[in-house]
Each structure stands twice: as structure tokens, then as C-alpha cells.
Amino acid sequence: MQEDNDFVQAGNLYRDVMSETDRQHLINNIVGHMSQGVERFIQERTVNTYWYPVDPDLGARVAKGLSLEIMSELAASVGGE
Secondary structure: OHHHOOOHHHHHHHHHHOOHHHHHHHHHHHHHHHOOOOOHHHHHHHHHHHHHHHOHHHHHHHHHHOOOOOOHHHHHHHHOO
């Protein structure tokens, strides 16, 4: 069940509560902090394991800000219900 998913509330907050300005500030904060000495494999793992499951748009935008590629199979499995 989707309600049992650890990322449902965070995804609802991102999609339904935050304005576009709020979302951009969140992304800027995440990218800014993850750009400061965080190893590439940790950036990739964090985007793939946490940000993308919260919301595919969030994951994609954080990945873009970090110049990361999102795996196509991840995009299909998370975003393509």
C-alpha cells in the first residue's frame, strides 16, 4: 500500500503544500549542502534512495543541480505507476 510507504507524507508536502518558490528553495538548499564535500557516490545514493522516491520531480531537479544522471529504470519504477 502506498500509505505504508515512508515517502508518502514528504511527497504530499512537496507536491500539495509547497509553492513552486518553496520547492525551488528546498532544491537549492539540498543541492547547496550536497555540493560541499559530499562524495559523488553518496550524492547518487541519496538522490536515488531518498529524493527521487519522495517525488520524481524533486529527485530529477536535485540530480540536475548536482549534474547527476537518473537511471532510466528508476524513473520508470518510481514515476510510472
